[in-house]
Amino acid sequence: MNILATYHPADKDYGLMKIDEPSTPYNRMVGDEDDEGALSDSDGHSAPTADDLASKIAAAENIDPRFMREEEEESSEEEEEELSAEEQAKRSQFQMMRKMHYNEGMNIKLARQLIEDEEDEDEDEDEEMRDVTEEAREEASTVVAASEEVEEEEGVEETEDIHVDPPQEAESLDS
Numbered sequence: 001m002n003i004l005a006t007y008h009p010a011d012k013d014y015g016l017m018k019i020d021e022p023s024t025p026y027n028r029m030v031g032d033e034d035d036e037g038a039l040s041d042s043d044g045h046s047a048p049t050a051d052d053l054a055s056k057i058a059a060a061e062n063i064d065p066r067f068m069r070e071e072e073e074e075s076s077e078e079e080e081e082e083l084s085a086e087e088q089a090k091r092s093q094f095q096m097m098r099k100m101h102y103n104e105g106m107n108i109k110l111a112r113q114l115i116e117d118e119e120d121e122d123e124d125e126d127e128e129m130r131d132v133t134e135e136a137r138e139e140a141s142t143v144v145a146a147s148e149e150v151e152e153e154e155g156v157e158e159t160e161d162i163h164v165d166p167p168q169e170a171e172s173l174d175s
Helices: 004-005 050-060 074-082 085-102 104-154 170-174
Strands: none
Touching: none
């Protein structure tokens, strides 16, 4: 009984959910559905003739392309006239801040400069570490040379290194 309650709850409705979305668009057939000679919407249009294309090209020669046309900003000018002096100052400050924020060229140059500065600092630190290491080596070599001189003057004999062989296994001792 628990299995039925777990996997098939009473309040759950399987497969009866309605989907609210538009139907898939497709080219409908022109004419009756039963008609074998029916054409789709795209098949019904004929290709333009050469004369039609030549007349359209000739008409478009004096017109600038859309991307080169200047947009009319009359509506924004009218809006600015309606704003008070305080609102105009706030709007101009906002526009200036927006331009500064989205100035990608300047941001890229600034980022490159920061990276170069960081690399220069790293190189300087590396050179300082090399200098310190070399100085430490020089000091160590002078200390070793001085201690050797002191030992020679005092007549201290050098000690002999003692090497101990590792222990051998019992089987190798028997033979």
